[in-house]
Amino acid sequence: MASSKRSLPIYGSGRYRGLSRLRDELLQSDLVSPIDVDPKDIQFARRLTVYRLMLMLMLTSVSFVLAEAVVVGGHLALTIVAGISALLIFATSVRLATRRRILIPPLFTVGLNITVVIMAIGNGADHHGLWLFPLMIALAGLLPIPVALVAGIISLIALVWVRENTANVEDIAEDAALIATWLISLAVMRLMTRQTDELADLALTDPLTGAYNRRYLLPQTQRNIADYQRYARLSTLLMVDIDHFKVINDKYGHAHGDKVLRSIVGLIDQRIRGVDMLFRLGGEEFVVLLSEVGAQTAAKIAEELRVGISRMDVSPAPEVTVSIGVCDVTQVNSADNWLKQVDEAMYSAKQQGRNRVVAVDTSKVPDPLIASNLPIWR
8 A cells, every 4th residue: 555655765675675774774864964854754853853952962971071081181082082073063063053954963973972981981980971871862862773772782892891890880780770771762762763653654644545645745746846946856746536436436335435445546556666655635536746757757657547447346336437637847836836737637637538648738848868867667
């Protein structure tokens, strides 16, 4: 169903897809390039808020270590590392506050901070070990659980290593409490992430079909218009309307009408790619957002969908047909205008006898370089 396509698109398959996702999480954590992430995404907003708060805490902890290293003297390496870390964390805080862009991703800022604190502990400043408690919580709050788990294990090994010859009962008790805090944080964040995803699904998807709902359509069309204006990335909307759907409901019952809706969504969802999106506007109307596809290719896709739907087995009802409007992003200047034009194209298909595809006339020809870079639609 369409609900299986809610994550950000990742190309490839199997082991390579997993490595790609891990790489993105390690280097980005949904925060490096907000233009590549939906700003309304709940997980993105949560991590952004946590990162702002943790940057303040990290800057404070590094500053304390740096000040003590300068005053006490004799720890040149610690002073240099702490000074560089303080500058990078401060610059990241300023950039995030002014431009909402990340200079240094969370993995590296937290990693630098933990390194500074462990170096300070290794130089005899055991009281700085208390900073590790909020920093280990930050790992769980800012990073994906697998990454936070690995980073936490490495940090704990480093802590045990620097304390190898100086550990006492108090240090062992503190380390045990630190491990417990870290593990509890991981468990809590995993639960929160799962619940947040479930709430997002409920808020953004149609409960009957699993397709995205109208609420999610407008920001996605706005985002694709911005991508076209900034990067010349093509995209196209298809407006799909089931012909004589009221007759199906009246004659065969609403339960069978719901079955028809789910069948159509299932067929479309199997045919489109993971980067494409399917929305239910309500009733018998759907919108398909095709990424990096122009009007000419989109019209062929729409025709394939029309034929495929007409061949579905929806007994005891007779053949189900759809009318489809097509409009690409080169013809519009706003999200509302885009939806209006594709809606008018769909109604034109209705007026011409239904069970057909009508595309908005392409008055603009896309840059040949753009067209040559478009992926082949499967």
